[in-house]
Amino acid sequence: xxxxxxxxxxxxxxxxxxxxxxxxxxxxxxxxxxxxxxxxxxxxxxxxxxxxxxxxxxxxxxxxxxxxxxxxxxxxxxxxxxxxxxxxxxxxxxxxxxxxxxxxxxxxxxxxxxxxxxxxxxxxxxxxxxxxxxxxxxxxxxxxxxxxxxxxxxxxxxxxxxxxxxxxxxxxxxxxxxxxxxxxxxxxxxxxxxxxxxxxxxxxxxxxxxxxxxxxxxxxxxxxxxxxxxxxxxxxxxxxxxxxxxxxxxxxxxxxxxxxxxxxxxxxxxxxxxxxxxxxxxxxxxxxxxx
Ligand code: PXG
Numbered sequence: 692x693x694x695x696x697x698x699x700x701x702x703x704x705x706x707x708x709x710x711x712x713x714x715x716x717x718x719x720x721x722x723x724x725x726x727x728x729x730x731x732x733x734x735x736x737x738x739x740x741x742x743x744x745x746x747x748x749x750x751x752x753x754x755x756x757x758x759x760x761x762x763x764x765x766x767x768x769x770x771x772x773x774x775x776x777x778x779x780x781x782x783x784x785x786x787x788x789x790x791x792x793x794x795x796x797x798x799x800x801x802x803x804x805x806x807x808x809x810x811x812x813x814x815x816x817x818x819x820x821x822x823x824x825x826x827x828x829x830x831x832x833x834x835x836x837x838x839x840x841x842x843x844x845x846x847x848x849x850x851x852x853x854x855x856x857x858x859x860x861x862x863x864x865x866x867x868x869x870x871x872x873x874x875x876x877x878x879x880x881x882x883x884x885x886x887x888x889x890x891x892x893x894x895x896x897x898x899x900x901x902x903x904x905x906x907x908x909x910x911x912x913x914x915x916x917x918x919x920x921x922x923x924x925x926x927x928x929x930x931x932x933x934x935x936x937x938x939x940x941x942x943x944x945x946x947x948x949x950x951x952x953x954x955x956x957x958x959x960x961x962x963x964x965x966x967x968x969x970x971x972x973x974x975x976x977x978x979x980x981x982x
Contacts, residue, residue, distance in 0.1 A: 695772045697765060697805035702772055708804075715798050716785025720845040722802075723747040726878075726939045727780040728810065729770060733978025734780070735939075736902045737763060743902070747842045748784060755784050756801055763979070769805045770981045779940065781806040785844065813941065817862075818967065821947030821959050822936075824876070826925055827852035827864035831874045831897045839874070839897045849877040863936060865928070865949070868897045872922040879938035880904040883923065883931035884962050890927075893920040903937040903970075910969045916962060933960030942974075943967045 696708040716722035727740045741759050748755050755762070762782075770778060782805055789798035829852040831839055852864035856877075865881060868874045874892055875881055880901040882891045889911050894900050911918045928934065932955045934946040943966055945959040959967075 694808065695769065696807075697769050697803070699802055699804075702769075708806075710785070710802060710804070711788040713788045713790065714785050714802060715787065715789050715793075715795065716783070716802065716844050718789075718791070719786075719793060720843065720847070721751070721753075721795065721798075722783060722785030722844040723751065723753065723842055724784070724844060725780075725782040725842060727766070727782065728939050728974070729775065729778040729780065729807075729981060730974045730978060732776040732981050734766065734770070734981060735974050735978045736906065737766065737979040739902050739905075740782075743842060743900070744782060744784065747840075750838065750841045751843060752795070753784065753786060753801060755803070757803065762803075765803075766805060766807075767979070767981050769807050773807050775807055775809070776981070777810050778807045779810045781808075783844070813944070818944065819959060821945035821954075821957075822862040823860075823948040823951075824863040824865055824936075824946050825856050825859050825861040826928075826950050827855050827866050829855065829864075829866060831866050831868045833869050834897050839899055840894065842899060846877075853877045863946075865925075867925070872896055872924060873928055874898045875901075876936055876938075879936035879941055879944070882907070882935050882937065883928060884933035884960060885927065885931055887932075887962070888917045888919055889962065890919045890921060890923060892922055896922055901937055903939060903942065906973060907937050907943065907966055907970065910966060910973065914965065914969065916965075929954075931955065933963050935960075935963045935966070943970050 694705045695702040725740045725744045785802045786798040787800045787802045856864040863876045875898040934954045936944045945963045
């Protein structure tokens with residue numbers, strides 16, 4: 692079955708979906724993106740993802756040439772065109788074609804790309820056994836350089852951390868901020884549990900305001916589990932009772948080993964298990980209908 696991709700106002704097949712080598716998204720990482728999921732014919736937290744996309748674009752002075760309402764309709768249309776019910780959606784807005792200099796004024800036509808794809812699920816056993824992660828030697832960008840709250844096409848420091856994880860045979864890399872506080876992973880936010888309290892780094896420490904992160908914090912409140920948004924160091928990580936990651940792709944993933952040290956009892960914790968169950972119920976029941 693052919694996969695239809697939205698590129699610059701048209702639906703084209705995967706092989707025809709191309710952008711110019713002069714696009715500043717390609718030349719300089721000048722652009723923004725979102726990763727979104729659809730579950731059983733409903734797009735999860737679509738409004739929030741679009742809001743974050745527009746906020747990221749505004750932060751880099753990139754004007755998206757569509758209203759949020761228009762863009763929402765285009766996302767739904769792309770899913771319908773591909774007859775998808777469960778999907779991963781990648782929205783990319785790049786600065787568009789310019790010349791070989793950096794000046795964005797030479798790029799009058801921002802490019803919108805919408806890719807919808809069958810979702811590739813992580814193996815179910817991963818969610819039972821938990822994953823092994825490392826603490827990367829790569830630090831987060833400081834907010835006064837490239838603010839981690841902007842979901843930009845510049846993911847090179849995250850990729851460098853991922854390479855470190857690959858070399859060490861781990862699934863993910865935890866990235867610290869410049870002061871050595873735990874920030875997040877390469878494409879996921881991080882949580883620990885200590886004395887029954889769920890703790891996650893606050894946004895101001897320099898992390899992406901994850902949409903799954905927000906959903907989990909709300910679910911925890913609803914379940915009566917105490918939460919705290921406060922900075923913590925690697926020693927708290929190693930001595931946590933439970934640790935888990937949250938992200939659109941991974942959903943809620945238990946972590947059972949960090950830098951070869953066993954977390955808690957070395958298996959998925961009770962709070963993590965409860966949140967995974969509640970999050971799955973939420974994604975099945977809420978969302979913007981595609982059809
Ligand atoms: N931190 C970073 C740095 C991210 O890029 C998250 C946290 C989680 O945010 P959400 O809103 O998804 O809960 C992200 C997510 C992917 C993928 O395919 C995801 C992201 C980036 C690149 C790839 O999983 N962003």
